[in-house]
Amino acid sequence: MMSFDAIVIGGGHNGLVSAAVLAKNGRKVLVLEAADDIGGAARTEAFAPGFRVSSIAHVLNRLHPDVVKALELERHGLDIARGDFVPSVALSKDGPPLILHGAYGEVLTGASSSEQTAWKGLRAQLLRYAGILKPLLARRPPDLGGMSLLETASLGQTALALKRLGKEDMRDFLRVLLMNVADLLDEQLTDDRLKGLLAFDATLGSHLGPRSPTSLLGLYYRLAGETGGAAGAQTLPKGGMGAVISAIRAAAERAGVAIRTSTPVARIIVAKGRAVGVALDSGEEIRAKTIVSAINTATTFFDLVGPREIDTGFVRKVGNIRMKGDAAKLHLALDRPPQFAGVDAADHKGRLVIAPSPDHVEHAFNPSKYGAFSPEPVMEITLPSLADPSLAPDGACVLSAVVQYAPYALRERWSEGKPKFLEAIMTQLETYAPGIGKTVRHAELLTPADIEARYRMPGGHWHHGELQADQMLMSRPVSGWSGYDTPVEGLFLAGAGSHPGGGVSGAPGLNAARRIIAMRG
Amino acid sequence: MTRQLNINPSARTLAQSHFRTLRLGTPFQPRIDALAKTNDWYNWAGYRAPHSLWDEELEYFAIRNQAALFDISPMTKYRIEGPDAEAFLNRVTLRDVTKLKARRVHYTAWCDDEGFVLDDGTLFRLSPTRFRLCSQERHLPWLLDSAKGFDVTVEEETEAVAGLALQGPTAFAVLREAGFAGVENLKVFDLADFPHDSSPQGNSQVTISRTGFTGDLGYELFVPSEQALSLWDRLMAAGELRGIRAIGYTALNRARLEAGLIVANSDFVTSEHAIRADRLRMPDEIGLGFMVDLEKGHFNGRRAILEARARRKLRHVLVGLEIEGNIPAEHAIVYYRKSQEVGLISAATWSPMAKRNIAIASLARSFGDTIVDDLWVEIYAMRELQYQKLMKRAKVVPRPFIRLDRRTANPPADF
Numbered sequence: 001m002m003s004f005d006a007i008v009i010g011g012g013h014n015g016l017v018s019a020a021v022l023a024k025n026g027r028k029v030l031v032l033e034a035a036d037d038i039g040g041a042a043r044t045e046a047f048a049p050g051f052r053v054s055s056i057a058h059v060l061n062r063l064h065p066d067v068v069k070a071l072e073l074e075r076h077g078l079d080i081a082r083g084d085f086v087p088s089v090a091l092s093k094d095g096p097p098l099i100l101h102g103a104y105g106e107v108l109t110g111a112s113s114s115e116q117t118a119w120k121g122l123r124a125q126l127l128r129y130a131g132i133l134k135p136l137l138a139r140r141p142p143d144l145g146g147m148s149l150l151e152t153a154s155l156g157q158t159a160l161a162l163k164r165l166g167k168e169d170m171r172d173f174l175r176v177l178l179m180n181v182a183d184l185l186d187e188q189l190t191d192d193r194l195k196g197l198l199a200f201d202a203t204l205g206s207h208l209g210p211r212s213p214t215s216l217l218g219l220y221y222r223l224a225g226e227t228g229g230a231a232g233a234q235t236l237p238k239g240g241m242g243a244v245i246s247a248i249r250a251a252a253e254r255a256g257v258a259i260r261t262s263t264p265v266a267r268i269i270v271a272k273g274r275a276v277g278v279a280l281d282s283g284e285e286i287r288a289k290t291i292v293s294a295i296n297t298a299t300t301f302f303d304l305v306g307p308r309e310i311d312t313g314f315v316r317k318v319g320n321i322r323m324k325g326d327a328a329k330l331h332l333a334l335d336r337p338p339q340f341a342g343v344d345a346a347d348h349k350g351r352l353v354i355a356p357s358p359d360h361v362e363h364a365f366n367p368s369k370y371g372a373f374s375p376e377p378v379m380e381i382t383l384p385s386l387a388d389p390s391l392a393p394d395g396a397c398v399l400s401a402v403v404q405y406a407p408y409a410l411r412e413r414w415s416e417g418k419p420k421f422l423e424a425i426m427t428q429l430e431t432y433a434p435g436i437g438k439t440v441r442h443a444e445l446l447t448p449a450d451i452e453a454r455y456r457m458p459g460g461h462w463h464h465g466e467l468q469a470d471q472m473l474m475s476r477p478v479s480g481w482s483g484y485d486t487p488v489e490g491l492f493l494a495g496a497g498s499h500p501g502g503g504v505s506g507a508p509g510l511n512a513a514r515r516i517i518a519m520r521g
Numbered sequence: 522m523t524r525q526l527n528i529n530p531s532a533r534t535l536a537q538s539h540f541r542t543l544r545l546g547t548p549f550q551p552r553i554d555a556l557a558k559t560n561d562w563y564n565w566a567g568y569r570a571p572h573s574l575w576d577e578e579l580e581y582f583a584i585r586n587q588a589a590l591f592d593i594s595p596m597t598k599y600r601i602e603g604p605d606a607e608a609f610l611n612r613v614t615l616r617d618v619t620k621l622k623a624r625r626v627h628y629t630a631w632c633d634d635e636g637f638v639l640d641d642g643t644l645f646r647l648s649p650t651r652f653r654l655c656s657q658e659r660h661l662p663w664l665l666d667s668a669k670g671f672d673v674t675v676e677e678e679t680e681a682v683a684g685l686a687l688q689g690p691t692a693f694a695v696l697r698e699a700g701f702a703g704v705e706n707l708k709v710f711d712l713a714d715f716p717h718d719s720s721p722q723g724n725s726q727v728t729i730s731r732t733g734f735t736g737d738l739g740y741e742l743f744v745p746s747e748q749a750l751s752l753w754d755r756l757m758a759a760g761e762l763r764g765i766r767a768i769g770y771t772a773l774n775r776a777r778l779e780a781g782l783i784v785a786n787s788d789f790v791t792s793e794h795a796i797r798a799d800r801l802r803m804p805d806e807i808g809l810g811f812m813v814d815l816e817k818g819h820f821n822g823r824r825a826i827l828e829a830r831a832r833r834k835l836r837h838v839l840v841g842l843e844i845e846g847n848i849p850a851e852h853a854i855v856y857y858r859k860s861q862e863v864g865l866i867s868a869a870t871w872s873p874m875a876k877r878n879i880a881i882a883s884l885a886r887s888f889g890d891t892i893v894d895d896l897w898v899e900i901y902a903m904r905e906l907q908y909q910k911l912m913k914r915a916k917v918v919p920r921p922f923i924r925l926d927r928r929t930a931n932p933p934a935d936f
Binding site: 249270274302306307308309310312313314315316319487489 | 610612613633634663664667669670671816819821822823824827
């Protein structure tokens, strides 16, 4: 039997990145994936005959440049050019849309000239401040207990960057850091469409409304990501998100990583406080010096390690991670491309956002606090088959949308609520793209409950844990254990539940691998 | 709406009046109140408990010469039961519970994730799958959160179970006289159930263990609270000719110190109570390192304790001291070479049994550990409104300070 130095549990993008980096460092690595295909929530999957779509993640906007470089993804088929950047279109019911072109609105069209000036100022400020946070949201969080010289130095760099802002700007950075996004937008902008779009982006994928304290952090998190070297830029990868996975897989396999799919891990074998291997559902046991869990944190400790092998305080912390998803994913197989009112052909290839105003987003959020879905949901829509016809049959079209808010713990249960929520979504779509309803050949709505079951993500949360101030940085996944190592010696975490969080970035996977290498694990 | 709120005003008033009783009585309170000549009370975990009842000096000698009855009902008690009870307790506490046989008791302690002691206490294995954990502090949330992944139930039974300690050379004779047939078979740390049928509710059981907190021959008895008074009366009647006396904590405290036993939040600060970071203590720092079983599998604090041992992060040590002279050195500062502060005495007394001036102290390592010579304590003796500062030599000595053969003798001595 082949023996391995490291076993990576979970073949999502973070697991694959981790595996590839470890393999490039000379380790023999085995990736175990429970599903019949790798990629996790970043797959391209068929959802109707002839129709394929990026399953959960559908916009690429934060794949970390260090991941691209370390894995030489460009040599393995990943191709991101500036020309691929797609615009964000803020749809409007009663007028033309407002459009952010280039990298998150380098050019703004559809707004008054005074609003354009205001946006230019706000955008520069947002990017400046996100730039301060960027290194913090990429590297391993500082180890407060015992910081190495390198960590101290890089934290010093952040302090220096803060200082370089100048006195006024630094004060403002600190003033707004934990603000809610709605108040900041109200300070600087007047156009509801623009404010609605930004309010939506700030709260996308979290259980927050624009008026919830700290909601601005979500926008910083987005803008701390970059694509093709441009902060805030976004693309729809050709071939869907699965194409990105293919590139990572190619890099991993080139480095010698072995991948086994349809191989669920039943438990992590712990002996004397040390992880020494895994036992599969089939009963087979595989031993390795290093076990990397690139799946959910709670699943890792409660199901695979088991609470008996960890301390009570740690059990409490893991049990307290908030990870109830509040976003649903909609896939529509359409007879023909829909026509969103006032949007030209080129912009249909972009990201179309229904979030008419911050108030609308807030109203949509309110019911979710009490276990009900939004009657008038907000959403971001992409039509990936327009740029990549291979995703749909001739003349037909794929619509992929992230829809909020859809609380995981729906009071009436999703078995009851799902058809009603789909109806609410279709009503909303019909308003912006009249006639779309009649062209629907097949609809697939994935509620957080579906996402949980299909992608083994407890709570159906794509960040594997709310991305809010109290669950970020040194507190992610839990305070005291944010450095990818765990109380179980030889066991490391590499999933989105770890710092910095979710989205197709590869950062948790990369950081985990680097940590393992640094610890000679 | 208003009507609904007022549906049972008397029950509500009753529920709201809890604050009128600042200190609860134990099930034995009517008997203790009747004997309380000194009216010298203290607060034990919310209960009104006596410091002394009639004369703390004579109460102490009741422990050593007769039979002393001490109410331990306020002690926190948890009932832990289920197929995984043993595994659960093995994960929570330091010692190997698989080595604790049914109908046996052991002294143990438990730690948080950082390896700091949450409490110490006694674990009674009532049956293969049923335990009673007794402790100073309350731990229900901790125990319940620890139960995740175990097939076990944890219930607090502090109120439901009344407890008495019967300690002293005539303790066995009192029990035999009271009709507890077979109690002579109990060896130290054994326990057994005995019928107690004088209760109005009919037959019930009393659990008797040969345990105690005095270093003397002694037993602890547990009954359902409703049977508390009849048990008290049964013992008092049986012990009349053997000098049975009810006692308060001051006397017990002296006896426990002679036995070298420590008290949580007196000799060390439990980790949930400590506010200052340097007050936290690992088992090795309070003399409980012997409990730590690294071979038994995972338990709370294992990783931290291992690391502290490996990296020599243990900063304190708990020691027994013998101090020259006869003035108790309660809370005196311990010095090295009469000048360098190295620790504090947490409990001290003149020991009538050992005829020595004894103390328990916490010292900063390596004092008390490898540096044991040239230690001094500074005693402030109040003499007619003036402190006389005494610098007395202290010697590190092993605990217990006294060893009584009768504590472990089998069969126990009759009187």
